Amino acid sequence: MLALIRKLQANGVLGLNERNCEYIMRYNPRRLYPLVDDKLSTKRLAMAAGLPVPELYGVISSHREVRELPKMVAAHRDFVVKPAQGSGGDGILVVSARVKERNVYRLVDGSILDEDDIEHHLSNIISGQYSLGGHRDVALVEYCVKFDSTFSEHAFRGVPDIRVIVFRGYPVLSMVRLPTRRSHGKANLHQGAVGAGLDLATGRTTHGVIGNSPVTEHPDTGAAIAGLQLPQWSYLLEFSARCYDLAGLGYLGVDIVLDRDKGPMLLELNARPGLNIQIANRCGLRSRLALVERQTAGAPVEERVAYAMHTLAAAAPALN
Amino acid sequence: MQGYKIWVFALALFLIGGALFLYKWLELGYPLLPEEETSIWTVEATIQFDAGEKSMPVKATLHIPGLTPGFAILDENFVSRGFGFTTRYVAGGRQVQWAIRRAKGPQTLYYRAVVYKDPTQFENDTTPLFPPFPVLGEPLDTALQQLVAQVRDQSADPASFTVELLKRLEDSGGDQNIGLLLAGESDPTARARAAVTVLAAAQIPARLMRGISLVDRERQSRVVPWLEVHDGDRWLYFDPATGAQGLPEKFLTWWRGEESLYTLDGGGETEIRFSVQRNEADPVLVAERRAQTVQSRIADFSLFSLPIQAQAVYAVLLMIPLGALVVVILRNIVGITTFGTFMPVLVALAFRETQVLAGVILFSLVVSIGLLFRFFMENLRLLLVPRLASVLIIVVMLMALISIVANQLGLDMGLSVGLFPMVILTMTIERMSIVWEERGPAEAIQQGVGSLIVAAICFSVMDINLLKHLFFVFPELLLWVLAICLLLGRYSGYRLLELVRFKSLAALMR
Structure with missing residues (x-):
């Protein structure tokens, strides 16, 4: 067991206690929670900032x-x-x-x-x-978001969404959640959806996970999970990075959906994003968070996205 | 910075709690273990005398225990109808004086002391001066000098001197010098008296001491003489009858010196009796009384100062923080999810009456029948609060029904179902049904079983007798629990179940 702990530590895998202690409590002021816990106020904020949301x-x-x-x-x-x-x-x-x-x-x-x-x-x-x-x-x-053809082979009766962990305005890790029969068409990992890690540099899916176990194919459609290219990747990262300026939460989960007609839209923000994203990417969060902690605050969105795509994606590459 | 503050704070709590705990345990003698019992002895001295036909003033004095090595006085009282009394310190120790202006006929005076064993009591007398050489006149002076010279030759220090001396006094057959000193008497008191004289001649401070043996249910305890010898450092004790060194295990020193036990002015025929009775006392009680006598404020803030019903309540309440600590450990270190943060602690409280197995069965029974009703009610489309109220009513009815059926079947355990926290049960049913619908039965049952396991573990910790005793007698230990909780609040390592969750991930990593 000690070996397991050491291995997870060495790979920078974040546990719930550490996430709560070192990141959420430190970077997410409690007074800002209502902004993201209430989807109505999130929606209003996003509209005011000009970010598209479902009508x-x-x-x-x-x-x-x-x-x-x-x-x-x-x-x-x-x-x-x-x-x-x-x-x-x-x-x-x-x-x-x-x-x-x-x-x-x-x-x-x-x-x-x-x-x-x-x-x-x-x-x-x-x-x-x-x-x-x-x-x-x-x-x-x-x-109701219309199914984007990107995912025609990869979703069972629901609309996939994209989760990006944004730390101090920098996208650090992302995945796409693909609904399955077991999740009743919902894009929720707890309910049995597939989580597929995304390469931060390219927006291409890498690995999949259901629950805590790795998968290579979608359980209902049989499509290979790796190698799916998301459209407008740098725009999506920019979109999520701007959500930081929207809510002010330092450690943020941004959920985006792709609509066939209207393009990417902000679904919701999450002040306590889950940790399964690490399993989907086969990559710990900590080393990337540590890199971002060294960046000075206040960089413009484009710079932050460029940093994420070039430095972060390369610094701690997803393991194959 | 944050981390450093928490450590300082936790350390402070540890130290305060620990210091109070040690003070109460070591200094005030609060018992560490629940089964300890302390023996206490009630010693009673009764003086009976006849004041005569005519009314006349009477004054009586009685030596009472003052310095009592090995024992401490818990309580004492003076019973004497119509007499005024004062206590004072005299050469031989403490003395009580009773006085009355007019008394006639038979009179009885009582002195009663409650004492308990206390190894920390020792004689804190100042070192006595060297005694003056006794002046007895010839031929005794010569006999004394010869005896001192002989005994000194065969001894090394005050202790061995005394032993040798007592041996010679006991075996007085051939020695003329000893015969002179004892002047025909040979009882232990006379021997001790003679020994004091000889020791004074040898420049060793010594005194005669009298006390009684604490033997249970002794109606007529005798006063026993003892010899105290100072070796320049501390007092040593010798039995003048046998010459053995040390005090008997149960020997209560009563008074010292040559003075008589009692004096009486204005009375006739006097009789004094000692009686001893041994009792078992709650050691906590003894400690409390002792804290009062040393004027410690601790006893004022003790839970034992509360009425007995309130004490019973706190005996339970004080275990809740411990249950909460268990929940913290199981949730944040092990990573078990439960319905409601402290629901398992409350269920564990109910287990106190039902015991674990019966408790788990009753809990599962109520929750599963409640769930059936809850699913049925889902079809009725009730608003949330009326629905919760309906489930609550059903839970109460179920509990009553289970009790009645169990009673018919002669099962005692069914009766205690009434102690389950029914609101908590209702909320558990509600939350479980939501998880059931949204996340599926597997997760609902998993969380339900998790809650029960946590409750059972909480119970087994809260039911440890030693802990119950410790937290009630030493509530300051709660500061330790608080300190541990504070430190756990900064624990940022993996949870055990997280390791299971990340196991497959680790397998894919270098």
């Missing part, structure tokens, strides 16, 4: 307003309902189609909800069933 159709903030849903989505075929303060993807409904006359909704995983079902779900969200401390919450109704 907000409406907010349902009281049990009375639950009945407004059909009117809110009248003009849209598909939409997403999510708790503003949910965590880990809990409580998110992705409605892919609905029958207008009867107000029956079809979810992305194929199940059918009637009006009562969806109203009950909304009132659960508002009561705080999915929020972190059980506080009252609001439900966001927003644009």
Whole structure:
């Protein structure tokens, strides 16, 4: 076991305690948490800064307003309902189609909800069933991201998203999360999605992981996970680096989705991003974080992205 | 900087807690182990006399224990109807004086002392002066000089001198000098008295000391003479009857010197009796009383000063920090996830009544039936708070039902189900059902089992008798728990289960 610890230490693999102690507590002031824990305020910040986000159709903030849903989505075929303060993807409904006359909704995983079902779900969200401390919450109704063809072979019934760890404004590690049958179309590693590491220099996928074990193929589509090239890579890194200036959190997880029509959009920010990204990249975080700690604050976005693509990507290359 | 501060703070807590603990343990004698019992002896001296037919003033004095090597006085009282009393220090030690203006008929005076063994009590007398050479007149002076010369020849120091002297005094048959000194008496008191005289002639300070043996249920203890000899450094003790050095194990020194035990002015026929009774006492009680007598404020802040019901509450409450420490270790060092941070501690408290196995069975029973109802209620589409209230009601009804059924079946353990924290159970059911729906049954069951394992470990730590005793008697040990928690709060190493998680990653790395 000591050998295991030594090996992980030598490779700079970050544990939860160290992440909390040395990075989150030091670089993430608590007063800034509400900005990222509440998806509504994140969305407003991003819009104010000119970063694209999924269009907000409406907010349902009281049990009375639950009945407004059909009117809110009248003009849209598909939409997403999510708790503003949910965590880990809990409580998110992705409605892919609905029958207008009867107000029956079809979810992305194929199940059918009637009006009562969806109203009950909304009132659960508002009561705080999915929020972190059980506080009252609001439900966001927003644009459902359209599947980008990049991932046509690599996602099962859901939209993949890109997670970038941004440390003091520098992108340090990234992965793309590919939904599977087991994750019910959700891009959440805890629920069984595939995490695929991304080469920071090129934006090309390297390795995959499900849970804690490495995989080489998507379990549902059978497509090889390595070698998938993301479009507009330097733009994506710039996008994520700008999120630092948005929220001010030093240790940040940025979740981006690629929309077929509208391009990259900010999905959410995370003040406590998980550590499985290290398994997906087969690379520890610590050495890259240490390099960034030596950079002076206040560098422009382009410089930070260039540093990430050239120095960081080369300094601690993902192991093959 | 941050790290340095935390170490200083933790160290300060350790030292304060440790210092208080050591003071109470070593200085005040609070017991370290729960099963220790201290023997205490109640010694009673009774003076009975007849004050005569006519009312007349009476004054009585009695020597009482003052310097008592090997024993400490826990409590003493003076019972004497109508008499006024004062205590004072006299040449022979302490004395109580009873006085009354008018008394007639039979009178009884009591002195009662409660003493306990205390090895730290020793004679803190100042070093005595060299005694003056006794002036006895011839032929005794010559006999004395000869005897001193003979004994000195066959001894090396005050101790061996005394032993040799006592041997000769005991075996007085042939020696004329000794015969003269003892003047026909040969009881141990006379021998001790003679020894004091001879030792004075040899320039060795010595004195006669009297005490009683602490034998249980002795109605009539006798006063035993003993010989104290100062070797220039400390007092040594000798048995004048046998010449053996040392004090008996249970010997309570009563008074010293030549004076008589009691005096009586204005009474007739007097009788004095000693009685001894041994009891087992709670050592904590002894320590408390002792802390009071040395005027330590510690005893004022002790939990033992609380009413007994409050004490029972704190006996439980003081173990909660320990349970919390276990949770900290299991979560941050081992990495087990549980429902609710301190839920396992509260469940562990319930285990105190049910014991672990029964507790786990009852807990699983209530939670799984509760979950069934919760899933059924999901179809009813209730709002969150009414739904929680409904689950709570069902939990309470389930608990009552389990108790009744268990009682019918004659199972005692079922009755204690009522001690489970029902709100905690309700929240557990709710959170478990959400995890069940969102993350799947595997994770829900895994977290539920994790919570139970943590609760069981918490319980087994909180149930250790030694720890229960230590934390109640020495609550300052909580400062240690606090210090450990502070240090664990800065632990940034891997969690054990993280190692499992990263194992496959490590295999792919150099």
